[in-house]
Every structure is written in C-alpha cells, then in structure tokens.
Amino acid sequence: MFRGNAAHSGVFQTKAPKNLGVKWVFDTATSPDLPGEAIIGSPVVAGGVVYVGSNDNNLYAIDACSGKLKWKFATTGGLRGGGGNVASTPAVSGNIVYFMCNDGNFYAVDATTGKVRWTYATAGEHRCMGPGMLYAQPVNEIGPDLWDFYLSSPAILDGAVYFGCGDGNVYSLDAASGALRWKFPTGNVVHASPAVANGTVYIGSFDSYFYALDAATGSLRWKFQTGVDLPSHLMMGLPGSAAVANGVVYFGCRDSNFYALDAQTGRQRWAFNNGGSWVIASPAVQNNIVYFVTSDSHKFEALDAQTGAELYSLPYNIFAFSSPAIAGDRAYFGAFDGLLHEVNLTDRRYSGKYAVPGYSKNKEKWLKPDGQLNDNIWTGETMDDAFYNIRAKMFTLGSILSSPTVSDGVVYFSSVDGRVYALGE
Numbered sequence: 563m564f565r566g567n568a569a570h571s572g573v574f575q576t577k578a579p580k581n582l583g584v585k586w587v588f589d590t591a592t593s594p595d596l597p598g599e600a601i602i603g604s605p606v607v608a609g610g611v612v613y614v615g616s617n618d619n620n621l622y623a624i625d626a627c628s629g630k631l632k633w634k635f636a637t638t639g640g641l642r643g644g645g646g647n648v649a650s651t652p653a654v655s656g657n658i659v660y661f662m663c664n665d666g667n668f669y670a671v672d673a674t675t676g677k678v679r680w681t682y683a684t685a686g687e688h689r690c691m692g693p694g695m696l697y698a699q700p701v702n703e704i705g706p707d708l709w710d711f712y713l714s715s716p717a718i719l720d721g722a723v724y725f726g727c728g729d730g731n732v733y734s735l736d737a738a739s740g741a742l743r744w745k746f747p748t749g750n751v752v753h754a755s756p757a758v759a760n761g762t763v764y765i766g767s768f769d770s771y772f773y774a775l776d777a778a779t780g781s782l783r784w785k786f787q788t789g790v791d792l793p794s795h796l797m798m799g800l801p802g803s804a805a806v807a808n809g810v811v812y813f814g815c816r817d818s819n820f821y822a823l824d825a826q827t828g829r830q831r832w833a834f835n836n837g838g839s840w841v842i843a844s845p846a847v848q849n850n851i852v853y854f855v856t857s858d859s860h861k862f863e864a865l866d867a868q869t870g871a872e873l874y875s876l877p878y879n880i881f882a883f884s885s886p887a888i889a890g891d892r893a894y895f896g897a898f899d900g901l902l903h904e905v906n907l908t909d910r911r912y913s914g915k916y917a918v919p920g921y922s923k924n925k926e927k928w929l930k931p932d933g934q935l936n937d938n939i940w941t942g943e944t945m946d947d948a949f950y951n952i953r954a955k956m957f958t959l960g961s962i963l964s965s966p967t968v969s970d971g972v973v974y975f976s977s978v979d980g981r982v983y984a985l986g987e
Contacts, residue, residue: 563653564715569806570757572846574968578892579986582916586629588982590616598980602711607969608654614976615648633676639665651715660723662713680740685729690751690768692795708949715755724763726752732765744780759806766800784828789817807847814841832870844885855882855895874910879933885965894973896962918977920960928955
C-alpha cells in the first residue's frame, strides 16, 4: 500500500538497487501521436505485479519483471459514464486491489483478473475549493486549488479498509464486502492518506485539523489544529500523510511546519519550521531519523525524530511533492523537474539520479543552467493565470509527483508523462 505499510513508515524491507539503470519503461500512450495521460498516484508492487492508476481513468496491472501489461481496468462511474481519474495509490490485500477514484467511487478489483469485486459510492469527489483560492480572480468566486493533485490512498488492516474523500469524510469499509463500517465528517476535503497503528486511524484534512480516530468505531480520540490562513488557503491544510513510529505521529503541513505529536494524546512533541515552504510529501522514519522533502525551499530534510533538531539537509532545484522511499541506506524521491534523486543516508549525500525524457527535452526552455526555474515560466495576466501556466510548463519536464516504491532491488515510480519506470536489477 502507499508508503509500504499501514503505519506509513516509508521504509521498504528490501535491498536497494545496485544502480539506476533502466530495467523497463511502461507507456500508457495508445499511439505515438497521443501521449499518455498524467500519472499522479504511486505504483505498488504485490505478487510480482505493479499496480498503478492514471488520469486516463484506468488502473493498470504490469508484470514487475518484464514491464508487460497484464490487464487494465476502466472506471465507469463518472458523469455520462465516463469514469474518473485514478490519482489514488492502490492497496493490495487478499488478492484484491483497492483504490479511490475521481468519479466518487471506491473500487475493489480482483488482482489477478482485473474484474470488479465491489464498489462503494461516496458523496462525491472534488478538489479543495474556496473563494479567491491561491489568489485567483475574482476574489469572491469559488474555485479549486490547482495544487490539490492527489486523492486519498487506502490503508488496509485487520479486514478493514480506510480512506478519505473530497466529500469531507473519512471512511472505513469492510474489505471483503465493501459494507460501510463507519464514516467520520471533517470540515473540508480529505485527500491525505490514513496511517493506521495501535487501533487508531491518523489523518489530516484541508480544514487545518489533524485527527486521531478509533479504528473500530470511528469515534474521535483527539484532534490537533495546525495553521489557519483563510480565505486564500495558501498556507492551510494537510494534503500529505502521516507516519507513525515509536509512539509518535509525524506529518507536514501547508502552514510550513513539520509536526511531531504524541500518538496517544495528540500533544505536540515538537515542530520544525520550513521558512514559508509547504510540506506536501509524507515522511519516512528509520533509525530515529525522520526524512521528508519540502516544496518551495527545495530541501531533503533529516531531523532527529525525538527532538526535531536538524541533522542535515540536501538541496535540489525545484518543487517536490514526492515522498521519500527508503531501502537499506538509500532514499529515493522525485521532483517537478522530472529527476528522481537517490540519497546515500550513511554518507548524507546524493549518490545518483535519473532523468525522464521530458527533462532532457525541455530543460533549456524552462530551467536555468543551475537547474532552477527560469524567470519566463512565471507568465500570466493574473496570479491565477501564472499558476496554471507554471504547472503546465513544469509538466512538460515529466514531473514526478508519485512516490517511489522499492521491491527486490528495483525502484518503481511514475511520471506525468504517462509512463511507469523500473530502475535497478
């Protein structure tokens, strides 16, 4: 499942790739003249198969060894029967693949055949909405958050599946039948993915609160409020997911803070300020160190998990929403420029990188020689125009919004170029 396990530690119990050589590339394009739709969610590997959703409304099952398509499942529940984007990372359990879809349905699909087992209809998906969102004009018009890319990815534990939804609810369903166990209402869109540990579901909402819910009943155990920035919503909300380790819950927020809370009481242990930068990515925790990447400040951060003291940071050149995946003493994450980075955690340095084709093709157009964004990428009559334009231009680089997964010495990730990549042995 997303981040490797229900507690979302981000640590994969496998060897790291020996190198970042290409094992295979799977392209969702249907013809050379029609590139594949963006892949926002992350791949998962189970039973020798890679499962990943796409903005082309399909869930794909790909042979992990050869990169050949095994099957694809087309969602069908959208308006006019058109299905919906799959920006949720799947979870696999009991030969069933579970995922959330933009058509408002939660799907359970047979992992071997791709045939639907059951679906559950929520009250409907949508992005975080608000007046003048991110400085859009006119200021009183309700609009979507252009940087709200992800859907909630399910966590599965003890026969139950947990996920959030744009209808503002956190859901728990019976994993075998899809029957509703409970739902809990928050004050806004829930696109974070739940972490589940010690009988508790931990999840954030765009309403600025982080929630701890009883996994069996859905009752509130505690909630913690992060920063509030209404009405622009620029520095408010929790689209990223938490990791639970050693009795502490770790998560980042758009208020530019990274938090550590006591998992039982919700009391703040510490907070690390990122100088105005969002933290969209989910953290990884290993050997009493918590790792995460930032958006605007472009840093791979390593903090002491007990105190929040910065141990070191490594710079990169552009926004990153991708959550670091750890295998052995290596960490992997992607960025909006189409680069996948490898970090040697022992030596505390970058040890490799891989560039998707869009980076090489378009870097001179949108990036400075040092890799920073070129000034000409910020264009538009209004700030709203500029946000639309910069996102579209960065996507031509092959932005990696997915979080890598590592299995049997291979790192798997996807890109907005419509491709899934397998690097390593």
